[in-house]
Amino acid sequence: MAKEIKLMKGNEAIAEGAIRCGCDGYFGYPITPQSEILEHLTLENPYPKTGMVVLQAESETASINMVYGGAACGKRVMTTSSSPGISLMQEGLSYIAGAELPALVVNVVRGGPGLGTIQPSQADYFQTVKGGGHGDYKLITLAPASVQEMYDFVELGFDLAFKYRNPVMLLSDGVIGQVMEKVEVGDYKPRWTNEYIAKNHPWALVGKPESRGHNIITSLQLDPVVQEKVNHKLQAKYKVCEENEVRYETFQTEDAEILLVAYGSSARICQKVVQLGREAGIKVGLLRPITLWPFPKKPLLELSKQVKSILTVEMSAGQMIEDVKLAVECRVPVQHYGRYGGMIPTPTEIFEVLKTL
């Protein structure tokens, strides 16, 4: 069968990816710049076709807790929002992580703080990879840099969420959410049956049969001895995840003397900077983290032995730069260039910074 190619916005690709990968439920609340996700889902109306539930909640707080309830039933459920809405979801994310449930959350980041601006930003990096909510927990974080990846990472996100019984964050931004590109979409995959869930996810709430005790989903441990054990178990899981799930790509790093590090739409812009640099005779390459947590520490450490300086480019005041510095153990100077508050850096202005390194 010929490949099916569609021209769509990043936000629409999220919705389409959800419907086609067998997602069971979407719960969301409108917020710019990601409202097309809920709009596309309600327009497509997948329920009669795939059985996927789409519900507009009364708030982001309700959305994430609907996700919590659906995830407790072993269902593949998700929500999406943008920065202020994601802030409201932090309580629920902490509960979902604490209860070890799989769930997918998409943040199409906009400028902040506060109500901020509806223009693109990458200033939610700290919130996403350093905690956000309360307690010691981690979100597996994927950073798409194209509309195709917005589509692909929905299914990948669900796979990782269930593999580790952990919430997955797709950290996008207003550029990737709003830009239109062609996308190769996959076939419609059937949703899991209730029988499949009962068999393969024995922790899920499916109704207690006589043959087993009742399943309890909770993040409460009143006994600190037990709570510490739960935390040890979480940390052990995160370690396995760090060993197995690091994703990144490199661009002309083989002979690079200067390394750019950028993710998401900043990485797209930095590809052009690499081209400008090479044309000017500067040996510059790019490392693009695809997973922001777990962070590609090892490849960065390796490259730090080869390059003489590193420039991180982020649409923030400098957040990922801290992880880059930790990864390279301060072997080489690491500088930051960023535009923020909704402003997007141009390749030319980054190139001007590059020339000063």
Add this chain to the structure above:
Amino acid sequence: MTREEIIKPENLVYKKTKVLTDTVMHFCPGCGHGTTHKLVAEVIEEMGIQSETLGVAPVGCAVLAYNYFDVDIVEAAHGRAPALATAMKRLRPEKFVFTYQGDGDLAAIGTGETIHACNRGENITIIFVNNGIYGMTGGQMAPTTLEGMVTSTSPYGREQQFNGHPLKITELVAQLPGTYYVTRQAVYTPALVRKAKRAIRQAFEYQKLNKGVSFVEIVSNCNSGWKMSPVKANEWLEENMLPFYPLGDLKVPEKE
């Protein structure tokens, strides 16, 4: 007559329902939660729906409800139980889904989730235990605390001028088109226990009709938080709580 001769099925007059686990409850002696748990569990057993029931526990005194109800059950964040139950019922519409919540959980921090789940007409049962106080955290003022009532955060008595009015959330949800059955009961006398059980049974039966939320308030006591003996707390409940929170049905389905 030996002990063995007495313990025979034909002599059995009472047995704990199998839908309650053997876990020792943490509730204070005299508290209405234990009775209310028992009634919900008995209804589930009598309807034969133990394997078809999914529960949602709250944050508050009933936070450990998941240890007592022998059904598949999730512990929600404070106030969010109706949001969890919404998704659970939408994704497993053939199941019986219930939340069990207190007044701080349902009528303060979770007001939004309560109102909107009720207004959407989710086909769930909400069991709402109202004792006019935050019991778990040590007896602070709740949205349902009566005027003049002394709590640890209204030590001179709740003043309307500063603390606002006690919230009749049950009257509020009864106004919403998404609720199908709304009733207020109590469990401090044997007769009221029997009546409350019939109401809870009705609330679970109505889930079969897919016509919206069935909502059962249990006006209860908190002898620890109220700083009274269990007997005195029940007297106080009757004299003070019931005039403001009168028992009875607030919304019953029209005969079809």
